[in-house]
Amino acid sequence: MSSPTRWAGVPLADRRAERRSQLVAAAFEIFGTQGESGLSVRSVCRACEFNSRYFYESFADTDELLGAVYDEAAEEMSAVLEAAIAAAGDSAAERTRAGIRTVLGFGSADPRRGRVLFTEARTNPVLIVRRAATQDLLLRTTLAGGASHDHPTSSRVRAAMFTGAMVELALQWLSGNLGDDLDAVVDQAVASLARR
Known part of the structure; x- marks a missing residue:
């Protein structure tokens, strides 16, 4: 999962924007290839190598993420x-x-x-x-x-x-x-x- 040093020196707003962008890209790939059944908080976080807290920093749930996609x-x-x-x-x-x-x-x-x-x-x-x-x-x-x-x-x-x-x-x-x-x-x- 994502380590704290991965974001060292990056301003907070930029970190959040980058993580959100990566989550959307991962969801696009998962949903676009596997459909709704493949999309979950776990599958998206796994694809990004993120702790789940980074998911909830940007999205309330997978519906909100899918809307962003x-x-x-x-x-x-x-x-x-x-x-x-x-x-x-x-x-x-x-x-x-x-x-x-x-x-x-x-x-x-x-x-x-x-x-x-x-x-x-x-x-x-x-x-x-x-x-x-x-x-x-x-x-x-x-x-x-x-x-x-x-x-x-x-x-x-x-x-x-x-x-x-x-x-x-x-x-x-x-x-x-x-x-x-x-x-x-x-x-x-x-x-x-x-x-x-």
């Missing part, structure tokens, strides 16, 4: 998504394509992300709440990229339908039900939206 992954996806949409330019079709490709690619590039953000978020009580917040983020991002002449209600309806469909599309993609050709899936998704 989800939030970190969602924030990373949000940053990547916003950058991809901005880089796509002013074309609504290209922005939509960039958004779909980014969400699907982000989840599948690292299966742990997909598990945390989409797969396990269907059934885990902590992640269900977090997933609702992520859908709201996707909704806001979609609305921000909409045409300025759209009626506000019309824009919100389309955005809500798109974000709900995106979550289901991500689940189907990550489960392997749509094959393994990301470009083909994105093309089909964009074509389906264009027909609406």
